[in-house]
Amino acid sequence: MTDPSTPARAPRPPKPIPDPRPGLSGLPDGGLESWLASEGQPAYRARQIRDGVWRQNAAAAEDLLTLPAALRAGLDRSFRMDTIAADEVTVADGGLTEKSLHLLSDGALVESVLMHYPARGFGRAGAGEDGRGSDGRPEHRERHTLCISSQAGCAVGCPFCATGELGFGRDLETAEILDQVRHAARRLAARKAHLTNVVFMGMGEPLLNLDRVLEAVAALSDPQRFGLGARHVVVSTSGVVPGIRRLTEINPQFTLAISLHAARDPLRDVLVPLNRRWPVAEVVAAARAHARVTGRRVSYEYVMISGVNDTDLDADALSGLLHGDLAHVNLIPMNPVAHTPWQASSPQRVTQFAARLREGGIGATVRRNRGQDAGAACGQLAANRAGEPPAPAVAHRRELIVRQSEVAMRGDRSVESLPADLEAAMAGRKGKR
Numbered sequence: 001m002t003d004p005s006t007p008a009r010a011p012r013p014p015k016p017i018p019d020p021r022p023g024l025s026g027l028p029d030g031g032l033e034s035w036l037a038s039e040g041q042p043a044y045r046a047r048q049i050r051d052g053v054w055r056q057n058a059a060a061a062e063d064l065l066t067l068p069a070a071l072r073a074g075l076d077r078s079f080r081m082d083t084i085a086a087d088e089v090t091v092a093d094g095g096l097t098e099k100s101l102h103l104l105s106d107g108a109l110v111e112s113v114l115m116h117y118p119a120r121g122f123g124r125a126g127a128g129e130d131g132r133g134s135d136g137r138p139e140h141r142e143r144h145t146l147c148i149s150s151q152a153g154c155a156v157g158c159p160f161c162a163t164g165e166l167g168f169g170r171d172l173e174t175a176e177i178l179d180q181v182r183h184a185a186r187r188l189a190a191r192k193a194h195l196t197n198v199v200f201m202g203m204g205e206p207l208l209n210l211d212r213v214l215e216a217v218a219a220l221s222d223p224q225r226f227g228l229g230a231r232h233v234v235v236s237t238s239g240v241v242p243g244i245r246r247l248t249e250i251n252p253q254f255t256l257a258i259s260l261h262a263a264r265d266p267l268r269d270v271l272v273p274l275n276r277r278w279p280v281a282e283v284v285a286a287a288r289a290h291a292r293v294t295g296r297r298v299s300y301e302y303v304m305i306s307g308v309n310d311t312d313l314d315a316d317a318l319s320g321l322l323h324g325d326l327a328h329v330n331l332i333p334m335n336p337v338a339h340t341p342w343q344a345s346s347p348q349r350v351t352q353f354a355a356r357l358r359e360g361g362i363g364a365t366v367r368r369n370r371g372q373d374a375g376a377a378c379g380q381l382a383a384n385r386a387g388e389p390p391a392p393a394v395a396h397r398r399e400l401i402v403r404q405s406e407v408a409m410r411g412d413r414s415v416e417s418l419p420a421d422l423e424a425a426m427a428g429r430k431g432k433r
């Protein structure tokens with residue numbers, strides 16, 4: 001039976017024909033120059049094309065009117081100016097949240113969320129209760145933050161997440177990541193605003209598609225391309241320790257966020273199945289080393305689930321884990337998603353949890369959910385398109401969650417293996433879509 005807390009699932013649109021041309025926005029540094037040379041074109045055209053992609057934000061090669069017609073036709077033959085075939089935008093929170101379901105050329109569906117934060121004002125929708133940004137610092141100016149996806153679906157399989165229920169599709173191409181940003185920038189330009197922050201917290205585990213995520217961040221922070229300072233970018237991970245270590249070696253300018261959700265291994269084994277490979281102490285040790293080497297505070301995201309991870313015991317475990325670290329915790333009440341037996345913690349419980357963390361010396365901010373009134377939790381729009389799973393599969397999933405939770409509540413580690421999708425994704429094998 002369909003969970004009444006979620007909207008009816010819409011039929012999946014017909015599958016488009018895959019387009020083998022690479023996306024123009026994802027070309028690495030020097031890629032345009034190489035292509036122009038191979039076409040016998042002068043190198044100075046690269047600047048004009050880049051301006052067309054990033055300043056003009058053109059949707060089609062034919063819109064690049066500074067180029068000769070033959071070059072426009074050549075570009076169109078070789079590249080896709082836009083890797084997103086169609087958008088479906090759902091507006092929520094009185095216009096403060098715009099959730100986009102993007103249809104890619106092979107039929108994969110990914111989501112991005114554009115969140116508007118009016119200038120200043122404590123208690124504004126979507127802001128922390130203390131008027132602070134996701135890094136814990138005070139925010140006073142108007143902001144427009146885009147949450148983007150790095151993969152179609154996700155292999156990690158967190159049971160509180162609609163994307164996790166969808167399973168893994170495939171890694172996104174660099175251009176498919178960047179074109180989510182270009183689409184949002186186009187909508188913002190129409191209201192004479194611009195993007196101020198980009199967070200990799202949408203569908204997928206960014207550190208399992210790290211090369212492309214790094215290419216995307218490079219394009220976003222390149223003054224010749226999108227021109228957003230890397231300090232306005234956040235990349236999250238559910239705890240891919242080798243990926244965190246690689247980031248520490250690179251020493252990027254962006255903020256690292258850890259999707260923690262539990263400080264105790266038995267519970268985190270259930271909430272974030274990747275914990276069965278890299279336990280919580282290893283994840284936090286890697287994040288601590290990252291903060292020490294880069295000098296930048298690490299954000300910890302903590303979804304609050306009533307009666308599951310929101311007890312005083314959990315708050316104390318979290319305080320103990322992060323004590324003395326350059327860290328900040330963002331508490332996010334769970335979005336209601338189908339096929340879980342769980343509910344969000346009450347506002348009062350979230351406030352008490354935050355207070356207990358602060359007493360323990362840990363900076364904490366309560367975040368408000370976005371897009372709930374549109375049934376637009378992460379992955380939910382794509383899940384609606386995927387269709388309602390068969391009833392036995394839903395029943396099996398619920399039973400599994402309950403059984404695993406009981407093991408966790410006893411304080412025992414999980415004996416379950418990693419989800420099959422996750423094993424495949426970590427081994428670099430292809431997904432199912």
Ligand code: SF4
Binds near residue numbers: 202
């Ligand atoms: S919460 Fe993040 S890591 Fe977990 S399944 Fe959802 S998208 Fe993947």
